[in-house]
Amino acid sequence: MRFRNTRQLTESLLGHLSEADATVQSMEDASPAKWHAAHTTWFWETFLLRDFVPDYTLFDEQFPFLFNSYYESEGERIARDNRGLMTRPTLAEVMNWRAHVNEAMDRLLDDPANADLIALGIAHEQQHIELLLTDIKHAFCKNPIGPSMWDAQPARSSVQGNGWLAHPGGIARVGHQSDGFAFDNEGPVHRVLLEPFALARRLVTNGEWAQFIADGGYKDHRLWLSDGWAWINRRNITAPLYWRDGKHFTHCGWQERDPDAPVAHISYYEADAFASWAGARLPTEFEWEAIARGQDSPGFCAAAGNQLDPDGNPAQPPLPMGTEELYGDVWQFTRSTYLPYPRFVPAAGAVGEYNGKFMAGQWVLKGASCATVRGHSRASYRNFFYPQQRWQFTGLRLAKDL
Template sequence: MALPEAAQQSTTAATPDDLAAQFRETRALTESLLEPLSEADATIQSMEDASPAKWHAAHTTWFWETFLLRDHVADYQLYDERWPFLFNSYYEAEGDRILRGKRGLISRPTVAQVLDWRHAVNDAMDALLDDPAHTELIALGIAHEQQHIELLLTDIKHAFSKNPLGPAMWEHAENRSPSQGTGWTEHPGGIAMIGHQGNDFAFDNEGPAHRVLLEPFALSKSLVTNGEWADFISDGGYEDHRLWLSDAWAWLSRCNITAPLYWREDEHFTHTGWQKRDPDAPVAHISYYEADAFATWAGKRLPTEFEWEAIARGSDASGGNQLDNAAPPSPRGTPSLFGDVWQFTRSGYLPYPRFQPAEGAVGEYNGKFMAGQWVLKGASCATVRGHSRATYRNFFYPQQRWQFTGLRLAKDL
């Protein structure tokens, strides 16, 4: 299928050679993350929000086969006509699919069979990688697989955390980064242009560019740390209803939430098993509800997505602690505005003025999720370096916290 113009921004800045190299690097990175996993590890599903590692490897292959090879390679035959039912995610236009919560039941095909499929699709893609006519779809497919690389890492972490043995995906290696910045970055306010501009790749939800009016504000140069969060807990932060939104207070009681996900005593669960928490590292795996309550406790607030973007303009989006290869992701703290954890904003995930989703299946990528979710900015330690940018809009429901999510405070001036 051809990708309508509204589905994403122009990608004329990327050459076919650039995209071909990115395609191969991204596909190889996904497979390298499967290497430490057993067949059982790659198949389990620990909750409905998460998917098995094998499913991520297969779904990203389905994406290439469905949106590029099927429609743009003459006489292309699906690798297995039964598998689209198993590995379609949420594309209604592509027909029936297995229920999301049942993905852990897909014991067959095996990991080896999925890898064979991946390699066959990689070979078939050679016919399209050098053709400028497919630049936009290839850029979208690369970004899509990079998103699933991050999901694969966070989903397997959640699954391993449910194992009483606390298994490690990798061996632990101490890796400390420079400390975070201190103080505040002030902004005078005024009219700011928000949203993607230019001709490099961006998702459709990052535009159209539009103007917003900002009041004077300041954004913290540091992310909130584990030590600061421990102070919040010690001060009764999870027990003081005055700090919490009504829905959040009900969620606390219903789910018995008393600390960030993966915390116990002075430890937290990581891709290297249970480890002692670093009080100076950014806090991670918190919900929007928790982020908002902490900000209230601290006498500050969460930034809007527009404020965050206005500060981030001109910053190096590829800086900070992000994912470079198959290594254990862990928030460590750096002076960069990007990396370590995705940062909650107080902005609801809504369409920008004049936003129109694309027609067809690709138009289901972002637009239909613009209800009841909150925007996060930046990047995390599990985000493929180079994937994010100042205009990037990540989004999750307010109770979700299995991703590397944290916060950076803001205040009015």
């Protein structure tokens, strides 16, 4: 059921796009929606059907080359910044390939021997669903007419309460600690020492960020890391991505900015500068996980927060709204660098390239976003981005020492 629902969710989102929408690539960090639809299909064909269905025939002999992402073990591939040049195959041909693979996968879904790879493939496609949404948002924003993916007007958020969640510190066990699925970078479980700290009950809002701007936050070098100060001056950064004249760009086009909604589309550099301005700091990934551990049951994660509905065709666009949970709305920056945990060993074969080789120069984010498929995240989940990237739904929750 989860396999079919995940595949259907991708296709439902593609139904909001034209052929041209699905082909455009607005920057190197982003990929065309059509490419996401094809690459997730490549994953099933490459890692399951090719190896476990003896009589399986590739849908097209060129597709393994066209839709490999970064798996060196699988050979040559199209350069990432050239993905938008692939006007062919058409979206219709990609959809035919998806149908072909879906039908072939029926032979593998009920075999327990395939359960781990199928769980990985579902999680992989869910990640690409979020990327599809954020990549097309960036592309639409580049269009001077500001097109909409949804016609619905986004609802306004409710005002969230202030306050802090205190933690006494001590030795904490971190990493994935249940029998359910987890990515390899979430383990092994190990111990860390935490000093007493507190985590803000709510995310930083648009209204608070406007105060930061009005107080000269983007002009005060004392607030910024050296690399961040150089970055904002080189790029003339003066506000979060998608902000303009009291509005922000959404999947419903340009909308009035809600001051009570969580701020989104900021970089690590901006998050760190705001925390300094606010007299606080970013949490470590281990502090965030220690607070979230009490909310880490599968049933809770499947219902908590403002996240994308995993079933059917979403009627509402992804938009940060503000909730009482730690999960959802925006991925939250931590001050932790993305490094392997003690005793981490990548998996054998091509799937070992999934996470391990990216463990350098990036920062860990926690908590899921409004574009994350509901139930995809958990306390041990480690998202990661480079410090200047902000096209994802990224925000922050403050921390302080006690």
